[in-house]
Ligand SMILES: Nc1ncnc2c1ncn2[C@@H]1O[C@H](COP(=O)(O)OP(=O)(O)O)[C@@H](O)[C@H]1O
């Protein structure tokens with residue numbers, strides 16, 4: 001299969017009043033269509049910077065990026081507007097681009113129905129649970145019909161139990177919609193349970209220490225919850241734990 005994302009030798013240096021900050025060092029990876037890649041790295045290693053570069057919000061200091069498709073970017077915070085209803089939060093991207101036609105509206109209604117948010121379309125964000133807000137944010141991202149999803153720590157604001165359930169929901173949505181996905185996380189278990197492959201980032205300046213293909217033996221349908229019960233899970237965890245340098249001092 002051919003790759004839909006190709007990242008070659010990306011370097012990123014921020015020039016600030018305090019001096020230069022090298023954030024990304026010679027980062028390379030590629031991703032096949034329909035696959036989920038997790039970028040796993042410690043906090044402050046440059047994960048969000050990488051997504052900002054992939055989405056075109058930032059220009060790298062050097063390196064090449066080849067992306068064959070349209071990007072949908074879900075930021076670290078859900079960024080729902082409290083004064084707009086759920087429906088009006090979802091339509092805002094298309095509204096701004098002047099692309100909110102009948103067809104787009106039908107698609108949004110369909111997504112709201114199948115992902116259990118239809119009854120809440122006229123509610124406001126504060127009336128929804130953290131998990132529902134994440135689903136709304138994902139549907140808003142899907143509404144522009146992207147080929148590649150960039151998800152920046154989508155579950156980090158949720159408490160542990162909710163995070164497990166919501167990652168299951170979000171995973172099923174991604175699989176249903178057949179989206180190629182780059183998931184940024186600092187959570188080892190989340191990376192193993194969601195992704196087809198995991199790229200481990202070093203501390204700043206981040207480069208890729210290793211990329212692991214994840215192959216789990218799961219009895220029923222694979223979801224992040226069933227994946228955690230796979231016999232191989234613990235071995236992957238140990239390997240990634242060692243590589244992540246979680247115990248190293250800054
Ligand atoms: N626009 C910017 N200007 C200067 N420094 C930045 C900028 N954006 C991020 N940084 C710094 O780059 C480093 C990596 O940030 P980030 O990509 O947000 O890390 P992560 O998402 O892995 O936690 C941090 O030290 C952060 O302070």
Ligand SMILES: [Mg+2]
Nearest residue numbers: 047048049076
């Ligand atoms: Mg970040």
